[in-house]
Amino acid sequence: MSSRLKQIFIRPFGISLVVVFLCILAMSQKFSFFEYMELKTLDLRFQARGDILPGNNIALAVIDEKSLTQEGKWMWPRSKLATVVNKLSEAGAAVIAFDIVFSEPDEKSLSKHIHQIEKILTEKNIKNNALSGYLEELKLSTDNDYLLARAIQQSKSKIVLGFFLQMEAREVSHLKAKQLDLLQELAHPATYKVIKYNNAKAMEYSFLKAFAPHANIRQISLSSPYSGFFNIVPDPDGVIRTLPTLVKFRDDMYAPLSIKILSAYLEEEPQGIISDYGITSFSIGQQIDFPTDEKGMLYINYRGGEKTFPHLSVTDILNNKIDKYAVKDKIIIIGATAAGIFDEVSTPFDAVYPGPEIHANIIDMLLNQDYLYKPEWLDILTIFTMIVFGLGIGILLPKLGVLAGACSAVGIFAGYILFCQYLFTSHGWILNTVYPLAVILIIYSVMTAHTVFIESGQKRFIKNAFSTYLAPAVVKQLMDNPDTLVLGGEKRKITAFFSDIQSFTRISESLQPDEIVALLNEFLTQMTDIILKHNGTVDKFEGDAIIAFFGAPGEVINQEETACIVCLKMQQRLSELRNKWREQGKPELHMRIGMDTGTAVVGNMGSQNRMDYTMMGDTVNIAARLEGVNKVYGCYTLVSENTYIPAAANNAVFGREIDSVLLMGKEKPIVMYELIGFTDDIDDDTKAMVHHYSKALQAYRKQEWSTAIALFKKALSIFPEDKPSLTLLQRCRELNALPPSKNWNSAFKLTSK
Secondary structure (H helix, E strand, O other), X not given: OOHHHHHHHHHHHHHHHHHHHHHHHHHHHOOHHHHHHHHHHHHHHXXXXXXXXXXXXXXXXXXXXXXXXXXXXXXXXXXXXXXXXXXXXXOOOOEEEEOOXXXXXOOOOOXXXXXXXXXXXXXXXXXXXXXXXXHHHHHHHOOHHHHHHHHHHHOOOEEEEEEEEEOOHHHOOOOOHHHHHXXXXXXXXXXXXXXXXXXXXXXXXXXXXXXXXXXXXXXXXXXXXXXXXXXXXXXOOOEXXXXXXXXXXXXXXXXXXXXXXXXXXXXXXXXXXXXOOEEEEEEEOOOEEEOOOOOOEEEOOOOOOOOOOOEEEHHHHHOOOXXXXXXXXOEEEEEEOOOOOOOEEEOOOOOOXXXXXXXXXXXXXXXXXXXXEOOOHHHHHHHHHHHHHHHHHHHHHHHOOHHHHHXXXXXXXXXXXXXXXXXXHHHOEOOOOHHHHHHHHHHHHHHHHHHHHHHHHHHHHXXXXXXXXXXXXXXXXXXXXXXXXXXXXXXXXXXXXXXXXXXXHHHHHOOOHHHHHHHHHHHHHHHHHHHHHOOOEEEEEEOOEEEEEEOOOOOOOOHHHHHXXXXXXXXXXXXXXXXXXXXXXXXXOOEEEEEEEEEEEEEEEEOOOOEEEEEEOHHHHHHHHHHHHHHHHOOOEEEEHHHHHHHHHHOOEEEEEEEEEEOOOXXXXXXXXXXXXXXXXXXXXXXXXXXXXXXXXHHHHOOOHHHHHHHHHHHHHHOOOOHHHHHHHHHHHHHHHOOOOOOXXXXXXXXXX
């Protein structure tokens, strides 16, 4: 490499190193702008993925606008919620959970007034056992807290209570130690019963801490052995993306409501293992393991927007207007969704989202175990990606033109986004998007001027110098890599193409030289345009013959199919030209094509002063020979099985096996196929003819001459002028009259090239 080219290479490479280093530094420092953008890309990944159909284990009993209209404004007497519990329990709910906290006595209870009456009777020394008994009974029946507690205790369903944790010291500064002791006691059912520490140091690990539980009143707290906190911790932009699975108060470790709901549903205790660097694992019994970070934060794999889960209006439950199968054996979460009475939270799908449905999302995710993962080692993968992208672009861009460089950068940019989306959608991996994309954008922006003014000048020089006598594809290759401007070739898999005009010598004898040139130029232009449009390379013209190939210098995806499509389009276009020439009184041209796919040597061949980009090898020879074999069978497009079998894999092209031939100088027969047309264009008659021909060919190879003759005749009854059928029919008759030797292998031996 020349010193000038070294300088061109080194400068962009150095730029790339600096940009990559700065971006890695920014990532380590967690710059707020980049972190904010990363959170937004996660939301976009959710939205691009779309909704996930949840299971049928969960429904929400919602206090919605309809319920407020029918049952009165919130807050309701707790006796009404007791009735809801009774109704759901009778309907067969497996678990009933409250996304509501009952932290103060019910002010709507009449029992306090009855208590006042009892006090007055005592002061006036009025004693009446019947009255006292009645008042005591009436006091219980009007004590809404008692009624709710009794409904919870007597419920056939498991009841999970919710409460919240005070996360700021100023909120509990007025509480005394005894009050905190009481609150801790009432919230005890929400604690993890099984937490294992790997060592003593693990017990000192710092988790998210609360300053006090804001528990339900004692009467209700003691009515159920299940409870959990429903605190949620939004990200800096206010969106809820994660759940704290563990919050510490004093020496107790509290579990969230969703975990406790699932624990009650599965009748398994949640448990965790903590090492000196944080949480190692979390599980619920033997069935469910869920991944958290070392602090216990669990990413929520949202199923979709609001009402992804069934909403049952509480007023419908109270008035027996729900189907019991909407409740039976399910987890029912009771909570508010009416505007103004529920906490408005934001999720990746909705700016305003009801809190109860977040619990439903978490539970469904745990039941289906389709988690989102962002382990620490993904940061290492992100850094590796930044290095690869940065240095890769630094090496690649100087070799490309402005447009190609932009397309490459956009391609890598879009490709990485799609890759991150694929990992998110298919595997739940949250790969960092912003920092690698920033590397791409910054490096491309910084290097664009360098590429425009230096690299583009070099490419223009090469183009001007060589485009007059080299094919455009070869010129492009030289522009991309000037070091390839040397003699030599490489082995490549290609599809070789040969075509020739039928009886062109006879046609040319009937025309004037200028007419021949005009006709031939029109033909060659139309045909080569189709080849080049499909990324084929035109090797050369030999009179009326076109020699081309697919698969070099650039790769062609599904090159066999592409080559066959080109053949069919060329024959279609030639048919259109024949109609035009017929109207103009010009001769009609027919073209024979032969193709084979295989390994060949492709490259610059010739001398130091003059070279051609061409192909050499057995594949090339076979393609050329198959073009000539068309004359034997009366076909116009013959391809080897190496080309046809892969080409027909996607059912885009339709053809038939014609025969196997033994070419002069070859020991192994070549199986040939005729390309007939595009599959969607083939009519039933053609399919029937091909079917009979195929059966006839099988019989021919088994030396069942009578059967073969009958089947070829069936094919001819559909298309009387089918040349391959006529050829094989005549051959069957000859072999029937004069059978072949015992070592006959059915291949037709050609006696000329």
